[in-house]
Amino acid sequence: MVNFILNRILQSAIVMFVVALISFFLFNFVGDPISNMVGQETTVHDMNALRERLGLNDSVIVQFGRFILDALNGNFGISYRLQRPVDELISERMPATLELVFVSAVIAMVLGVAGGLFTGLKRDHWLSKIILTSSLVGVSLPTFIIGILLIYIFAVKFNWLPSFGRGEVVDLKGGWSTGLLTVSGWKAIILPSITLALYQTTLILRIIRSEMLEVMRTDFIKFARARGLKSRDINYGHALKNTLIPVITVAGLQIGSLIAFSIITETVFQWPGMGSLFIQAVQFADVPVMSAYLVLVAFFFVIINLIVDLLYFVVDPRLRSEIKN
Amino acid sequence: MFFKSKPLILAGLVLGAVVTQTAVPAYAENVLRYTNVGDAPTLDPHALNSLVTLMADVQMYDALVMRNPDMIKVPGLATSWKNIDPNVWEFKLREGVSFHNGNPFNADDVVFSIKRAQAETSQMKGYVNTIKEVKKIDDHTVQLITEKPNPILLDQLVNIFMMDEEWSKEHGVETPQNFSGKQETYAVRHENGTGAFKLESRDPDVKTVLVRNENWWGNNTYKHNIDKVVWTPIANDATRVAALLSGEVDLVTDPPLQDLNRILSNDKLKVEKTSQIRTIFFGFDVKSDELRNSSVKGKNPFKDVRVREAFYSAIDINAIKRAVMRGMSIPAGMIIEPPINGYKAEWDKNRLPYDPEKAKVLLAEAGYPEGFSVQLDCPNNRYQNDEAICQAAVGMLAKVGIDVRLNAQPKTQFFPLITGKGTDFFLLGWGIPTMDSGFIFDYLLHSDGSWNASGYGTPELDAKIEAIRGIVDVDQRNKMIEEIWIQVQKDMPYLPLHHQVIFWAMSKKLDIPIEPNDMPRFYWATMN
Numbered sequence: 001m002v003n004f005i006l007n008r009i010l011q012s013a014i015v016m017f018v019v020a021l022i023s024f025f026l027f028n029f030v031g032d033p034i035s036n037m038v039g040q041e042t043t044v045h046d047m048n049a050l051r052e053r054l055g056l057n058d059s060v061i062v063q064f065g066r067f068i069l070d071a072l073n074g075n076f077g078i079s080y081r082l083q084r085p086v087d088e089l090i091s092e093r094m095p096a097t098l099e100l101v102f103v104s105a106v107i108a109m110v111l112g113v114a115g116g117l118f119t120g121l122k123r124d125h126w127l128s129k130i131i132l133t134s135s136l137v138g139v140s141l142p143t144f145i146i147g148i149l150l151i152y153i154f155a156v157k158f159n160w161l162p163s164f165g166r167g168e169v170v171d172l173k174g175g176w177s178t179g180l181l182t183v184s185g186w187k188a189i190i191l192p193s194i195t196l197a198l199y200q201t202t203l204i205l206r207i208i209r210s211e212m213l214e215v216m217r218t219d220f221i222k223f224a225r226a227r228g229l230k231s232r233d234i235n236y237g238h239a240l241k242n243t244l245i246p247v248i249t250v251a252g253l254q255i256g257s258l259i260a261f262s263i264i265t266e267t268v269f270q271w272p273g274m275g276s277l278f279i280q281a282v283q284f285a286d287v288p289v290m291s292a293y294l295v296l297v298a299f300f301f302v303i304i305n306l307i308v309d310l311l312y313f314v315v316d317p318r319l320r321s322e323i324k325n
Numbered sequence: 326m327f328f329k330s331k332p333l334i335l336a337g338l339v340l341g342a343v344v345t346q347t348a349v350p351a352y353a354e355n356v357l358r359y360t361n362v363g364d365a366p367t368l369d370p371h372a373l374n375s376l377v378t379l380m381a382d383v384q385m386y387d388a389l390v391m392r393n394p395d396m397i398k399v400p401g402l403a404t405s406w407k408n409i410d411p412n413v414w415e416f417k418l419r420e421g422v423s424f425h426n427g428n429p430f431n432a433d434d435v436v437f438s439i440k441r442a443q444a445e446t447s448q449m450k451g452y453v454n455t456i457k458e459v460k461k462i463d464d465h466t467v468q469l470i471t472e473k474p475n476p477i478l479l480d481q482l483v484n485i486f487m488m489d490e491e492w493s494k495e496h497g498v499e500t501p502q503n504f505s506g507k508q509e510t511y512a513v514r515h516e517n518g519t520g521a522f523k524l525e526s527r528d529p530d531v532k533t534v535l536v537r538n539e540n541w542w543g544n545n546t547y548k549h550n551i552d553k554v555v556w557t558p559i560a561n562d563a564t565r566v567a568a569l570l571s572g573e574v575d576l577v578t579d580p581p582l583q584d585l586n587r588i589l590s591n592d593k594l595k596v597e598k599t600s601q602i603r604t605i606f607f608g609f610d611v612k613s614d615e616l617r618n619s620s621v622k623g624k625n626p627f628k629d630v631r632v633r634e635a636f637y638s639a640i641d642i643n644a645i646k647r648a649v650m651r652g653m654s655i656p657a658g659m660i661i662e663p664p665i666n667g668y669k670a671e672w673d674k675n676r677l678p679y680d681p682e683k684a685k686v687l688l689a690e691a692g693y694p695e696g697f698s699v700q701l702d703c704p705n706n707r708y709q710n711d712e713a714i715c716q717a718a719v720g721m722l723a724k725v726g727i728d729v730r731l732n733a734q735p736k737t738q739f740f741p742l743i744t745g746k747g748t749d750f751f752l753l754g755w756g757i758p759t760m761d762s763g764f765i766f767d768y769l770l771h772s773d774g775s776w777n778a779s780g781y782g783t784p785e786l787d788a789k790i791e792a793i794r795g796i797v798d799v800d801q802r803n804k805m806i807e808e809i810w811i812q813v814q815k816d817m818p819y820l821p822l823h824h825q826v827i828f829w830a831m832s833k834k835l836d837i838p839i840e841p842n843d844m845p846r847f848y849w850a851t852m853n
Contacts, residue, residue: 029738030737030738031734031735031736031737031738031739031740031741032737032738032740032741033737034741035736035737035740035741035744036375036736036737037373037448038373038374038448039373039374039375039448039449039451040374040755040768040776041374041451041452041758041768042374042448042451042775043451043775044744044775046450047744049445053503078508078509081366082366082367082513082529082530083366083367083369083372083502083509083510083513084509084513084514084529085508085509088509148563148564148567151563151564151567152567155567155568155571155573156567156570156571159571159572162571162573163564163567163568163571163573164557164559164564164565164567164568164573165531165532165557166531267560267561268561268563268564269564270557270558270559270560270561270564272528272530272531276530276560277530279560280363280530280560283706283735283737284737285737
């Protein structure tokens with residue numbers, strides 16, 4: 001078990017290194033940050049001096065080596081755009097993204113599991129048909145359209161919810177700022193979290209439904225019925241448990257992509273998280289922020305996968321006995 | 326398990342939220358809620374020469390010379406100035422002015438600030454590089470000594486904000502950020518100016534709050550009634566407009582063109598517009614011996630003025646105005662705009678008319694009866710509808726036989742083509758902070774101009790451009806400026822398209838004069 005975890009952590013280091021390397025080669029295509037950093041009055045000589053000072057004249061390999069060495073020392077450089085240390089910027093923005101992802105994941109799990117169970121158990125109910133049809137919207141409409149639609153309905157038309165921002169935030173100890181302790185914070189998180197959760201909800205709903213249909217046909221359910229168990233125990237105790245392995249796999253991977261793809265939702269709602277920081281970095285060709293962000297997202301993916309693997313052991317007794325043998 | 330416990334957690338959180346509800350602040354004071362597309366990266370007045378940084382700083386810092394909304398120079402921290410010798414300007418400083426931390430403002434601060442703006446790491450040094458020496462005469466008199474007579478020194482000083490010497494030394498910000506220190510400098514998120522507003526809080530990209538400076542020297546002159554400015558940038562166009570429509574913000578200085586009608590149909594909102602100090606034009610490489618991406622090999626068709634005129638005649642500027650700019654542009658016949666010294670309305674009026682037949686004839690005369698192909702480099706996130714303008718031009722040029730391949734890309738990739746002089750045919754916009762033709766001559770029309778991607782320039786023209794840098798006599802100088810423009814209008818190295826129009830959308834409760842440099846100054850505003 002310990003070996004397994006150590007192995008995974010070693011793998012994660014390799015993944016992060018490769019992501020950093022690839023992204024450094026891609027940075028050549030995002031353009032020149034210098035023209036954003038200086039005004040039109042700047043002479044070519046001064047522009048070159050700045051480029052030299054930032055080390056942009058060195059080859060990609062040299063720049064990459066410098067990034068890795070600095071990163072190993074905990075120094076991710078200074079943002080070209082905001083002129084502040086990158087690690088500070090990212091850690092300031094991380095709470096906003098993680099809170100958004102957390103709320104979205106909860107929404108997706110609750111609605112997805114509930115909807116999946118309902119449509120799986122009562123497949124011919126009229127409500128099941130409505131749920132299944134409307135859930136298609138979740139997968140077929142692009143996130144930003146859904147976001148804009150929600151803004152126009154709930155912010156512009158009815159004036160119930162704010163169209164942008166995070167509301168009032170409360171600074172907690174340890175540098176974490178939360179919007180979940182104020183009313184305006186909760187109001188602000190509703191629309192973006194629904195937007196972000198919609199796709200995942202649909203996905204989980206459909207997986208649970210098809211797994212449920214499968215499981216309900218199996219022998220052990222029939223036997224359970226024959227034994228006269230309450231249908232509530234059968235449905236939620238035995239059947240649901242057996243659908244969870246694929247759900248955990250998908251949900252785990254989806255939390256990774258919630259973090260990575262919150263970029264679009266954050267941009268639409270001006271949510272001050274890491275995603276909007278990254279988008280602005282791309283537009284500015286702010287290489288230090290881009291590289292640190294990509295490495296961090298790679299790290300998240302690896303860690304989430306590790307947690308998913310560990311959860312399998314909890315849910316599936318067969319795996320546990322395999323290890324013992 | 327998930328099924329039962331998650332809603333409980335959620336309910337708990339909601340409950341917790343209600344219990345810890347914070348008091349809603351009372352808005353008896355006048356709060357101006359402002360949004361635009363992006364925040365100022367830094368508040369350091371000399372670290373970055375960008376419009377949005379200058380806009381943020383002008384609320385908190387003052388310059389020696391300022392401009393009123395019509396762009397006329399008015400006294401700022403200097404109450405008067407005179408040219409006591411062609412190379413020496415003497416400024417009388419305003420007395421009794423103090424910085425936001427209470428330190429008095431005096432001649433030492435002026436000497437310090439100008440030297441700081443001249444520092445190696447300063448991005449404002451282009452405005453002060455003619456100043457050889459800054460001399461303190463007494464506490465409220467300074468002299469600026471230039472190497473050569475500089476007729477636009479006052480215009481340049483408008484962008485140089487005055488900082489407090491003691492404060493800067495105390496916080497280790499005697500020079501602007503140099504990026505090698507690997508850490509943030511104090512002036513990036515803090516300020517200590519003399520200006521109309523003080524910084525209350527700053528969360529870059531999220532929210533910046535400014536409060537009225539009761540001790541501002543200008544409060545008697547500029548009677549604004551704004552107590553607080555809350556600036557929350559919104560990057561997404563649709564969201565920015567939604568925030569205005571829903572009444573969450575009072576002022577948007579960059580609403581997208583296509584949403585103007587929707588904004589105007591809301592009876593709580595209004596739109597102010599004015600002609601911007603920025604003209605959009607195409608440029609041709611008139612210098613290279615062969616174009617980089619063209620079907621014509623061994624020669625450069627753009628060297629022939631007839632080809633340039635053919636392109637000019639092939640562009641239907643009124644169609645661009647109507648279809649692309651939705652009526653919000655002013656067709657241009659020259660590449661500077663009304664408030665700039667050197668502008669002449671007749672040149673705008675005499676813009677070559679749309680005449681595709683004439684274009685074909687000119688191309689045939691130049692030896693290209695079948696036309697040719699060329700690449701057009703175009704930014705797609707810099708000017709109003711920039712890519713759409715280029716797309717429209719591609720269609721128009723196709724009608725006269727020119728096969729244009731459009732290469733539209735973000736400004737970070739586009740601008741290096743201009744400054745690196747690696748483009749055959751490009752779209753560019755140009756604004757002039759000094760309000761004088763000399764600026765555009767230096768950058769776009771002198772052979773050595775750093776943004777002169779057209780390569781245009783002749784020794785005679787270069788000599789004239791260099792000469793006007795040092796001529797102080799207004800009539801003589803203006804005569805030379807006119808001579809240069811006459812030559813440029815004849816040579817057509819640039820194909821003028823239109824002067825941009827800026828529009829600010831705002832709540833009807835707010836009155837704020839729109840400024841041609843696209844910088845709202847909140848101390849002109851009133852709310853009711």
